[in-house]
Amino acid sequence: MKLTILGCYSATPRALNNTTSQVLEINNHMFLIDCGEGTQVQLRRHKIKFNRIKHIFISHLHGDHFFGLVGLISTFRLLTRETDLHIYGPVGIKEIVTLQMKLADSWTNYKLIFHELSSNNSELIFEDDTVEVFTIPLNHRIYTNGFLFKEKEGKRKLDMDLVEEANINVAYYRKLTQGFDVINEDGVLINNESVTKPGTKPKSYAFCSDTYYKEDIVPIIKNADVLYHESTFLDKHEHLALKTKHSTAKQAATIAQKANVGTLLLGHYSTRYDGLDAFKEEAQEVFANVQLCEDSKVFNF
C-alpha cells in the first residue's frame, strides 16, 4: 500500500502549499482521493500515469478538495483518454462538471460515470475481487464523506507437507487457496484450515477530511492500518475548530487511539502556523504513532 500526498494544506493553494489530494495505490488500483486546484500538475510532477487513475473520490464540494477536478477531466479528454472514469462525490458534482463541459462544448470521448452520494450512513461504494471502498460519513459544514479502502482477505497459503499428507488431489489446490474445504482421494472431508495458512494480512486505509471531532466514525474505521485524519488547528485554536467544523491534532489523535489504528497521518493544516512540528507533538500526547503529511511525501505501508 503506497500513499502519495499531492497536497495537504487547507483553504487555498499557495506557491509552496497544495490543497488536498492524495493517490492511494492498493492491490494494483490507483485511487485519487480529493482533487484541489493544481492536482493535475502534481500528478505530472510525480509521473503518475493518468490512465491508471480510474476512480476519483471527492469528500465534499469545498474548493480546496475539488477545484482541480474539472481541469483533470478536461486534460484527460485532451490527451485522448479512452478508459472509463468513475467519480464518487456528493450530489451536485455531476451538474458542476457537465455544465462546464456543455458551455465549453467539450464532451469527453471516454465514459464519465458519476456515483453521487447522499447517504448519512456508511455505504459500500466500490468493490471488486481485491478491494472494497466504504464511505465514512463525516460532520462538516456541508455534506462530507471520508473513505475507507480495504483490501479483501488474500488467498490462503498451502502448507505443502500437510496437503500431501492429507492425500489431496492437485486439482483441489486452487479451491484450498480460496478457503474451501475439499474431499481427499480417500473420500474424507478435509478442513481447509488444517492444511492452509492465512495469506498476506489485508490492509486498510481510512481517509477522513474535513470533519469536526466525531466519535461516531470510530466503529467504521476500527483497527484500520492507517488513518489520515484532518488536523486543521492546534489545541490553542480549538474554538476555531469548533466554529469551522474542523479538528485539532489532539482530536485527530483521540480518534486514532479510540479506533486502535496502526498509524495516524495528520494533514489539512491551516497555513497560519509556522511549522508542522507542533501538530505532531500535540497528537503524540494522546497517540504514539503519528506521522505528518507533507506535499509530495510518499508513504509505504
Next chain:
Amino acid sequence: MKLTILGCYSATPRALNNTTSQVLEINNHMFLIDCGEGTQVQLRRHKIKFNRIKHIFISHLHGDHFFGLVGLISTFRLLTRETDLHIYGPVGIKEIVTLQMKLADSWTNYKLIFHELSSNNSELIFEDDTVEVFTIPLNHRIYTNGFLFKEKEGKRKLDMDLVEEANINVAYYRKLTQGFDVINEDGVLINNESVTKPGTKPKSYAFCSDTYYKEDIVPIIKNADVLYHESTFLDKHEHLALKTKHSTAKQAATIAQKANVGTLLLGHYSTRYDGLDAFKEEAQEVFANVQLCEDSKVFNF
C-alpha cells in the same frame, strides 16, 4: 503600461507551463485577463495584491482560460475581501460560479458583479475617467472575445509662455488642461490649441486569444500600441490551426502588420514544440517588432 504574463501556454497546465492569464496595469488599474487553473498561485508568486484586482476579463469558457476563476473568487472570500469584483465573460459564467458557491454553501461577502457578454459586435464594456475597454469579437470553436484596453486622451499641457502672453486668469488653467477654449482678462476667446500642447500619448493594448486568422478584427485593433495575438501553431501545422480554429505565428504577424500595431506579442503556444524561437522567426518574416510571451515575463510599454 505594464503587462505581467502569468501563463501563456495552451491546453493544459504542466509542471513548467501555465495556461493563459495576464495582468495589465494601465493608468492605476490592474486588470486580470483570463484565469487558467493555478492563476491564484501565479498572482502570489508575483506578489500582486489581490485587492487591486477589481475587474476580470474572461475571453471564453475553455478550461485553459478560466478554470482558475472559481478558485480565485473563493480565495478572495477566504481572505475576507470587501472590494467589489467585476467579471466580464460569456453568458454562462455566472451560472458556473454561482452553482459552485451554492453547493459549497460559500457565498462571497464582497459584491460579485457579472457582466455577461453575448454580442458579436465590438462593445464598450468598461469606462471610467482614464480607461475604456472594448470587446474584440473573435472566431473560435465557442463564443470568444478579445479585449481592447485604451487609455483616454491625457490632460493637455500648458505652454506657460503663451498662456501668460494671452493674459489668461489662473482660474482657467484647469479648463485649459481639459481642452476647453477660455475667455481671457480682455474678454477675448482664446483657442485652446494656441496655448497648450497634447498630453502624454494615450496607450492601448489589444488581447486576442483564441481565434483563427480573421481580418475583421483589424479595424478594431488598428494602431494599437501592443497586440497580443495567439499563435498556437507554427506554419507547418497550419492545417491544425484551421481545424482547431487557432492561428499560426505567421497569421498573427499578418494581423499585426495589417493593423499597423507597435509591438506584437506571441503566446498560447502548443506544448508540442521544443522551443519558442521558431514562433518569433516565422512571425518576423511578416512583421518586424515581435516579442515572445513567457510565463512570468514582465513587459513595460
